[in-house]
Amino acid sequence: MLSQIDRQIIRSWYTHLVEPRLAPFHSKGPRLTGPRIAVIGNCQAFGLAYAMKLLDPSARVSHFSAIAKTLADIKLLAKTLATYDYVFCHEFLHGHVRGGGSAELCELLDKVIMIPSITFSAFHPDLVYLLDETRGHAPTIGPVGPYHSALAVFAFRRGLSVEEAHALFNRNVFEALGYFDVWNDAVNELVETGKRKFDMDLSSEIANWSRRGVFMYSLVHPRPFVLFDLAKKFFAHAGLPTPAPINGDYYAIDDLGRAEIFPIYPPIGEYFGVQGSYTFKLENYHLSSEVGEFVSLPYYLAECYKVYRRCTQAQLSHPRIEAWLADPAAVGRIITLAGENLRKGLLPA
Known part of the structure; x- marks a missing residue:
């Protein structure tokens, strides 16, 4: 059975090679003139990809879910991701993609931007x-x-x-x-991990999330506004243009709420x-x-x-x-x- 990544690889090659040739003959929505962006990772990756699309509607944004086991191997995944301008990636281990995890992907593709995923235990200490x-x-x-x-x-x-x-x-x-x-240990762990492993300071974001009340559904499932703020953070980290102000809550899809x-x-x-x-x-x-x-x-x-x-x-x-x-x-x-x-x-x- 094809995994989400397998299907997305097929879809990506179609949009990269076939769709441009068909564009003069039929239209399937607005022409996308912005960057090609890929987000690969865990359960938080879809919400990030959705937020990035909202931040830049002209971009073509693809989501690759590194959760289920794939038929494709890490080399094919890297070759596919090489067609994108920006590749944002969570850490993922061997066992999902044949032949390697995120570390091997980074060795094959130097454009990969590693990003933190949110883990926070204070609301659910049990x-x-x-x-x-x-x-x-x-x-x-x-x-x-x-x-x-x-x-x-x-x-x-x-x-x-x-x-x-x-x-x-x-x-x-x-x-x-x-x-x-x-609480204090959970905040410190999230901040220090962001700084040490990803060169990102999430302290101001955590403060803003805290003011909004509960921002997690579990240890690893944040609410949509968290992922929207992270998408803005990752855009800035990658040097992408500053997006126009927009209310992320108004367009939010609560994928993890399902x-x-x-x-x-x-x-x-x-x-x-x-x-x-x-x-x-x-x-x-x-x-x-x-x-x-x-x-x-x-x-x-x-x-x-x-x-x-x-x-x-x-x-x-x-x-x-x-x-x-x-x-x-x-x-x-x-x-x-x-x-x-x-x-x-x-x-x-």
Whole structure:
């Protein structure tokens, strides 16, 4: 089966070689006289490409999704991208494109501009990815896709009941685990990574995003206005002309809003002055035919336990959870709080 990159490679060669020859005979929209821009990367790449097109409507902008495995190899991808004037690229590892990742792409094509992707944990300090090292770091898929609650996994690994796991989702547990103390580290990591690896200072952008409230759907899924600001930043970094002012919100497409959304737990939301909930959104890329599904915390936990019973320990491993389990004091504190909350009937809906 062709991946998105495979299809985009075919489309790119058509627009580069065939379409110009057909242009005198038929018109398929306005003639694009601006630069050819390619954006290759993770789940954030489409939103960036869309924003770049909005910033320069005369540009031809193509999106290459380095997520699914391709039939094309890295050399064909590089040859295709060489036809573009600007190539913006997220880091991606071996395993998606045959023959290499972003590092190999940079060796084959010197015009590649590496760009940061946004990872920010302060709004979702309980969210973890479970990557199985015995299967090439394949993600463990649960009821909300690759998104897992560290507390839920800990509770299952430690032998707690679903009801006891439910009792962990309270302010006193979050306080004990430092869930309210993540902001500064999350900001510093994002700023320092941008400076060190990509020669970009994102501090002013983060300040602006913070003023708008919650700017992430999960650790790695930002809201559209974040990607619009990044597109402007990347344009300036690449030396592209300064675009005319435009309201990105007015034209926004919330592509990542169709994917899974991890809730901001109410005590976390209260701490940041925003509305929180325990409502988990499931992935839905077919909004034209159905509205999607949302699940409650009790349902989510019950479904997690069903999944985890079928998993090996390697599929339920994460450094934070291993650290908790290896610390008798931490285990005792968490279990004690679960018992106290359960006795008090503190089981949030």
